[in-house]
Amino acid sequence: MKDELSKAYEAQKYETEIYKRWEESGFFAPNKDSKAKPFCVIMPPPNSNGSLHIGHAVFVTLEDIMIRYHRMKGEAALWLPGADHAGFETQVVYQKKLEKEGRNWFHIPREELYKEIWDFTQTNKKVMEGQLRRLGASCDWSREIFTLDERIVKTVNETFKKLYDDGLVYRGERIINWCVKHQTTLSDLEVKHEEKDGALTHIKYSIKNSDKFIIVATTRPETMLGDTAVAVNPKDKRYKNLIGEIVILPLVGREIPIVADAAVEMEFGTGAVKVTPSHDPLDFEIAQRHNLEKIQVIGQDGKMTVAAGAPYAGLKAEEARVKVVEDLRALGLIVKEEPHKHVVGACYKCGRVIEPLVLPQWFIKVKPLTEKALKAVKAGKTKFVTEKFEKIFFHWLKNLRDWNISRQIVWGIRIPVWYRSADAHGKSEEIYVGTEAPKGDGWEQEKDVFDTWFSSSQWPFATLQITGDFKKFYPTSVMETGYDILPFWVMRMLMLGLYATGRVPFQTVYLHGLVRDKDRQKMSKSKGNVIDPLGVVDMYGADALRMALVFGVSAGNDIVISEDKIRAHRNFANKIWNASRFVLMNLGDDSKPTDSAELKKQKLTSADAHMLKRLSEVVKRVTKFLDKFEFHLAAEEIYQFFWHEFCDKYLEEVKPRLQIEGEEKRAAQAVLRETLVSSLKLLHPFMPFVTESVYQMLSGKEKQFLMIEEWPK
């Protein structure tokens, strides 16, 4: 049998087969009735709009290490997988797909689109699940849930209703971030800020019944058509006597007041600000304070509205900007235009400059939720690995503003609110918030859907409630994900988890970094430096990739990976394979699982004793590192030990003894087996496939999976 083994480990020959046997064994699912200590990780559900990238391989590796380790420790280890419909993200992907096919998104009926995207995601989901299997994810597939599962939708609607009843969600006409290309609002977190070269234009506004004027400075001259005031700082001596005066808005002729507001910076520009409540966040606030009229001069299409006036209506905002300046110049009202670098918000997907608009949207009043989250983390209910993320987290929580959860998209959970318009019943507009449609005629459901993160934020408790595991597994043990979604997801899961269940959703947050290439560059399709995890798995095996992703990477730091590094760990897998082959060849026919009783009978040489002593030290250290989430140290420890102590030293030392029958040979055999088997166990969470393949050969008749063997002590 031993001669059949090839000289080199051929990953592709074993991995798929082994995974199948693991899955069929049912050991991915924790025993429901066991009294064992629970250990639970909720998988961050991958987006079902494409295939897995290297970042997914990172979370699979880290979470699978944790799960396999705790499973071997005899705990009830649950890793609950899922797939994310990924609302806006998926809609963007699908829009691009339609564009390529020459179809127009906006011409397709809502229901039809929804159906199409549904099918699209379900296809992707299947591919993705296969890929997770290839990577060795030992998650419990019987519990897998899709984020649009009707039971999830129900939970999400109930949470919304509860928030509404508690006064924590409100519908507000507020200034929001509008993406003209995608025709939807975005939350503040989805807006990226970019520095752009622009101009600061100084414009003369003349004061009524006087020959005086006031000069305002703006980066968006076209919005002046919607001005309803000019604001100055109340402390500004230059303008003190102008406060309360009326200004005649050029080009428009509207009479607007000069108001005093502390939000105006005296040092910037001229110290006088034109106030356009409908198109600037600060101006909107000033307008609220001074009860100013709001005039919308830019529409959702990014073009000037009728309210902008005859020569401008219909022009794109950028075109209007040019024309407004021209017209003002013709009137001699442009004082100067100076080059000006300023920061503008842009859609995080398409990069197009955000158009601030006033629209009725649903907002979550964030303060009561952040306060609870802050308190819970400060009390140590949830710990961050590493601590630096706790600081960042606090900073986030303290500065968060109300969260717009309305999205004008198709792909998502429709907000469970119904309106009955005024003319239907002669009354003023009615609003109904509930999980089901209200009775009676004339009700129309809100067209907007939830921000995906609103439903995702409920994921830990929503899923466990569905699978019936809430009682045993909530709060979950570890939330493992990338640090880039700390504010989007982790923070909000804490907020909504605490709100809905009264308890934190997870005890530990472990955050990993971004994957970078060997030149420390972010991986992206456009740079052409992406490593396709599945391609790597085909070439070098999943174990090699997994090991390469943890080796030398401490928690929270970015992960540098190159083909060289993966190859190095493919070599390590091969080392494991060959060392095992050697041990097998020298064990004789009694290659049964390790038996420490048998070991005790042997007369050990000092080399044997040393080996066993080292083994026991390494077991302790690896265990300690795993408990402290120091995966890289655990990996390095067992790597060094196995290769350079066990293989390079002990194996070589013992070779002569194995040639001569006798007690020295038997002792060597016992130590070889003991050390190898324990090492395989320690290595298993990191490199599950090779270790299991080898173990299956070692264990002979009494076949049990290494996956569920007991963790060494």
Add this chain to the structure above:
RNA sequence: GGGUUCGUAGCUCAGUUGGUUAGAGCGCCACAUUGACAUUGUGGAGGUCAGAGGUUCAACUCCUCUCGGACCCACCA
């Protein structure tokens, strides 16, 4: 403007609460090897731990400053 963080061998990074000759992977040099493995072994070169000051019996590790990066946030129009 606010925040976080980093600067250790040629490259990418470890270095647990401060404690003997500072480590790994890859790369490099020399040698060995048909005997578990060339996806190998043995040996080796290579670091004033960014710089300055301070605390200490002792600092890569703590404190301050300087220089130089990275990232995140942000309504000076």
